[in-house]
Amino acid sequence: MYVAVKGGERAIDNAHAWLAEERRGDTSIAELSIEQIREQLSLAVNRVMAEGSLYDPDLAALAIKQSRGDLIEAIFLIRAYRTTLPRFGSSEPVKTEDMACDRRISATFKDAPGGQVLGPTFDYTHRLLDFKLAAESDPQADAETAKPRREPIPHIMEFLNTEGLIQTEIACEDTPPDLTREPMELPSNRALRLQSLARGDEGFVLGMAYSTQRGYARNHAFVGELRIGAVPVEMEIPELGFAIEIGEMTLTECETVNQFQGSKTEPPQFTRGYGLVFGQSERKAISVALVDRALRWKELGESDSGAAAQDEEFVLSHCDNIQATGFLEHIKLPHYVDFQSELELVRKLRREAAETYPMQEAAE
Amino acid sequence: MNKENPRQAWMSLLAKAPTHSLEDKMTAVGPEPEFKWLRHPELGGVMVQGRAGSTGGRFNIGEMTVTRCALQLASGEVGHAVVQGRSKSKARHAALVDALMQTPRANSLKAQVLDPLMTEMATSRDARAAKAAATKVDFFTMVRGED
Incomplete structure (x- = not known):
């Protein structure tokens, strides 16, 4: 049986437009900048660089913004970008x-x-929520210093x-x-x-x-x-x-x-x-x-x-x-034809079973 | 790194310099000299290697973004740049400095661009090192009251 393979473009476009709107969230709240993500969510940036396999904090921050904070999606974006880069060579082993x-x-x-x-x-923090960070004013925390060691x-x-x-x-x-x-x-x-x-x-x-x-x-x-x-x-x-x-x-x-x-x-x-x-x-x-x-x-x-x-x-x-x-999520994409064949098969098997054991089915 | 060759040292400094810092200093130096591109700025990746157990066999950790270019001044000197990140203007500025450092303007370039960059980068490195030093643990042994 032929199953429609075209269509859905308008729905897809509209879904992506809505995605963009949801990504932005409430417009009465200031938009995040790449610099803010890079500087203030730096451990997320580090994870995206490590698993994206590309060291570039600004790109990783952009990927996090684009993916609405879904780090695996961000890593996917970085991996895809990485494949477009010509390889200039290999470094010496880092010391x-x-x-x-x-x-x-x-x-x-x-x-x-x-x-x-x-x-x-x-380490050694008490893992208690710090409600000072929820306050609007940003207390300037200055790190202590000592004589730098060279x-x-x-x-x-x-x-x-x-x-x-x-x-x-x-x-x-x-x-x-x-x-x-x-x-x-x-x-x-x-x-x-x-x-x-x-x-x-x-x-x-x-x-x-x-x-x-x-x-x-x-x-x-x-x-x-x-x-x-x-x-x-x-x-x-x-x-x-x-x-x-x-x-x-x-x-x-x-x-x-x-x-x-x-x-x-x-x-x-x-x-x-x-x-x-x-x-x-x-x-x-x-x-x-x-x-x-x-x-x-x-x-x-x-x-x-x-x-x-x-x-x-x-x-x-x-x-x-x-x-x-990639493999996990692909199963949510249209499999209409595959499923159609499974459906036909299971119907056929049930028909055959009903013919072979008519009494049992009646008993159920 | 071992900086026997001064060109290695300045190219390394330029590659690591913050983009805006290099840009500011180049603006202060004055109008760019005439040059022609030998290789237009090009973005790419370099595979970074490490060693298993820090001293053993090589392995690939992942890539980093770099931009490279090459240019030639009207007076003939060739400048190269391979710099971290994706800024084509940073690569251009680095290659210009590399070329100009081979001309009679070398001393003024060093004074106006390289030396201040080096100082700035050393200051920010020291600032981090100072914070790290403040988190160094000083152990002390408790007196346990035993003879």
């Missing part, structure tokens, strides 16, 4: 040891060289490393795989997993990480170090024959220290999980580090406990919220 740290804490060493720097954190803050893991107590990360200059250029192939490798998790859905990665803490894949993690701050991004400019810094970005880095039994070939030592994410996104960075560690079971000679967090096919195929929402 997080040179980070100008806003925050740097360790859960494993109280007296870590460089100190515990809390930064602008929600000395580099070394990575805490390096201290364990010098003693051989933790597994060494061996530098490797191989060009990493890029899942924005080539479809993901499984089994993957750590580089691909770290890219996939860095842009993965915060909620999904958090849930996976939490499952490892509750015992699905045993790798009890300590946050060896968490740092947030600005790092320069360097790139080789072929026309000039030297590298320059092409910009600066805020990153969150989490390194975990995990238990390891040792093996026939290696003495007992700690192992690592790692997460590096755009912006100030520490929940995400910690989650990535836990899931990264869980997915390394094979390389570290551990057994597969059958946990979801150890199954890279499961984790990597489902952590992308744009893929997920």
Whole structure:
């Protein structure tokens, strides 16, 4: 049977016009500017940059405005925009040891060289609603200051490393795989997993990480170090024959220290999980580090406990919220023809059943 | 970064400079010199890499927006720019400074544009570092009354 495939243009146009009006909300209330979103909803902006996989705070703020605050919709807009950009090249690996740290804490060493720097954190707040913020007048909150420190803050893991107590990360200059250029192939490798998790859905990665803490894949993690701050991004400019810094970005880095039994070939030592994410996104960075560690079971000679967090096919195929929402939401779009065939089929089956078991149907 | 090459240093500074700040300083410098485009300002993305465990194998974190261009002054010097963000005027200004820094006007450009930019950026970096320093934890040990 032929089902109408055209029509609805006027309804669609009108729906979009209404969407625009609803987005604006009550016009007696001042309109949000991109700058206001960028400056005052910066953690939402950071999430959209991380999962949109494009570092540009103004674009992320615009996407949040356009999507009425639906962050997955905003991430979708950023992903779509990202595909239109010509790729100029790849940067040198960022040197997080040179980070100008806003925050740097360790859960494993109280007296870590460089100190515990809390930064602008929600930790230790009482999670009570602050009604002062609801008041019209904006109290100018001035942060306290102290003598700025310029000395580099070394990575805490390096201290364990010098003693051989933790597994060494061996530098490797191989060009990493890029899942924005080539479809993901499984089994993957750590580089691909770290890219996939860095842009993965915060909620999904958090849930996976939490499952490892509750015992699905045993790798009890300590946050060896968490740092947030600005790092320069360097790139080789072929026309000039030297590298320059092409910009600066805020990153969150989490390194975990995990238990390891040792093996026939290696003495007992700690192992690592790692997460590096755009912006100030520490929940995400910690989650990535836990899931990264869980997915390394094979390389570290551990057994597969059958946990979801150890199954890279499961984790990597489902952590992308744009893929997920695309497939999920498409089922609300017209499926009239598909459904028509299902309908015909079920009617036919009922007819056949009625012919085969006429008494039973009568009994019902 | 290691700034043995002064051109690396000024190009890096220009790439990271706030767009409006660079623009203000260029306006103060006076009318733009004559130039022709070798490469019109073009928006693009650069894939940013990290290292697993901060020292291990490379991996891709995500992209950043950049704008690049190249131009040539009437006097022959070629200026390049690759700057963060999506401002074509920022790229043009950065490439102009890069070209002019290779001319006899270098000293005045340094004094009017590069040095003030560097000071401004250092001030804002220090302001953040000062706030971070105030949140550094000072532990103290409680006297527990044991012998």
